[in-house]
Amino acid sequence: MFTIILITILVVVIGFLWYDIGSDYVYMTERSHGMKLIKQRINDSWQALADEHNLIFLGGGFFKKVTLHGSYRQYYLNLELKKRTEHKQKLFSTYLTISSTQANSQKNTHQPSSQTKPVVIKDIVRFFNKPSLKFSLKAPLQIAENQQIITYNYNGVNSEKRYLQFLFDLMVDLLNLYPEIIEQEGDIVAGLLTMLNDDTHGLQLIAANLLENIANRTAPRLKDKTTPLICPMCLAHCIPHKIIKTVSKATVKVAIKDVSMLKVTHYGCRLCYQSKNFVEGQLVVVLDHTMQAERLEENNQLRINWFKHKNPFDFDVVEIKQASDEDVERFVVQIKNDTDPGRKEHYKTTTYIIALDCQLNHNTHRILERTFINN
Numbered sequence: 001m002f003t004i005i006l007i008t009i010l011v012v013v014i015g016f017l018w019y020d021i022g023s024d025y026v027y028m029t030e031r032s033h034g035m036k037l038i039k040q041r042i043n044d045s046w047q048a049l050a051d052e053h054n055l056i057f058l059g060g061g062f063f064k065k066v067t068l069h070g071s072y073r074q075y076y077l078n079l080e081l082k083k084r085t086e087h088k089q090k091l092f093s094t095y096l097t098i099s100s101t102q103a104n105s106q107k108n109t110h111q112p113s114s115q116t117k118p119v120v121i122k123d124i125v126r127f128f129n130k131p132s133l134k135f136s137l138k139a140p141l142q143i144a145e146n147q148q149i150i151t152y153n154y155n156g157v158n159s160e161k162r163y164l165q166f167l168f169d170l171m172v173d174l175l176n177l178y179p180e181i182i183e184q185e186g187d188i189v190a191g192l193l194t195m196l197n198d199d200t201h202g203l204q205l206i207a208a209n210l211l212e213n214i215a216n217r218t219a220p221r222l223k224d225k226t227t228p229l230i231c232p233m234c235l236a237h238c239i240p241h242k243i244i245k246t247v248s249k250a251t252v253k254v255a256i257k258d259v260s261m262l263k264v265t266h267y268g269c270r271l272c273y274q275s276k277n278f279v280e281g282q283l284v285v286v287l288d289h290t291m292q293a294e295r296l297e298e299n300n301q302l303r304i305n306w307f308k309h310k311n312p313f314d315f316d317v318v319e320i321k322q323a324s325d326e327d328v329e330r331f332v333v334q335i336k337n338d339t340d341p342g343r344k345e346h347y348k349t350t351t352y353i354i355a356l357d358c359q360l361n362h363n364t365h366r367i368l369e370r371t372f373i374n375n
């Protein structure tokens with residue numbers, strides 16, 4: 001009886017194992033032809049890249065590690081084909097890292113590639129503009145280790161030589177330009193915000209990292225300024241811009257709530273985000289027909305001649321010196337029609353001063369009182 005039970009158990013176990021191995025075998029056989037083709041393509045393109053750039057290619061078939069590594073444009077490049085099994089399926093991912101730290105230790109063993117080219121700041125522009133990239137990125141790029149390593153991890157096989165070449169150069173250019181890009185500070189924030197809010201942009205994580213670095217540079221310098229800062233180009237104040245980007249829990253499957261990608265405060269011009277060029281003091285709009293200049297900087301004030309400038313801006317004080325009732329009325333109508341939401345709020349705390357020798361009628365006084373605060 002015991003023997004019968006034992007034999008039954010053995011038959012069940014062997015049957016189960018046979019089924020398991022068999023299904024895997026069938027799967028592998030079905031795909032073996034396709035795999036051979038992929039393997040051939042990797043061999044051809046990765047080997048060609050190795051030959052072209054003096055890199056080392058190790059192609060050991062699908063059950064051994066497939067790598068391409070070495071010094072590329074004075075950085076250390078490591079491209080790997082990684083294999084994993086999910087639901088009995090063999091899945092592959094292409095993992096590429098380019099780092100400046102390891103390049104130093106490799107310098108003696110690998111010659112720098114002849115592809116080295118000088119990088120200029122205008123190259124930055126092409127990183128912001130997705131259509132100008134030669135290829136669309138199949139996976140996002142990520143930067144780590146104090147901007148020393150840039151990584152790319154694609155769930156699939158990248159065997160196209162031209163695409164890989166483009167990736168290598170894009171990643172090296174980014175590492176090369178990184179300090180210069182951060183140095184641009186507020187000037188590039190608008191472009192980075194566009195990238196950050198585009199969930200299909202392969203450089204979204206790079207944009208998040210750059211914005212964090214830029215914000216961290218502006219905060220210590222501009223956060224605790226006691227006098228107002230004015231952007232002389234936009235005639236707008238320097239304000240804290242809260243930049244928040246979350247990734248929905250639907251995208252990050254393991255998360256139980258939305259995950260924060262970025263939460264920083266950038267200090268810069270309210271309108272153009274620039275963070276380097278400011279005038280300290282009050283911004284005054286002057287209604288004075290005797291004023292010749294369009295703008296004057298004096299006594300911690302940036303004074304703007306309304307009759308020459310003629311457009312609303314973020315003024316803190318209205319100063320009426322030589323102006324008629326009609327001038328003031330036209331000015332107030334233009335201010336009331338201003339659609340900028342930031343300025344609409346700002347006008348509620350704006351004060352006005354009327355020169356003693358400026359004769360305005362009762363109605364004009366009432367219009368001013370209803371619009372600004374009498375100082």
Ligand SMILES: [Zn+2]
Pocket residue numbers: 231233234235236269270271272273274
């Ligand atoms: Zn500005």
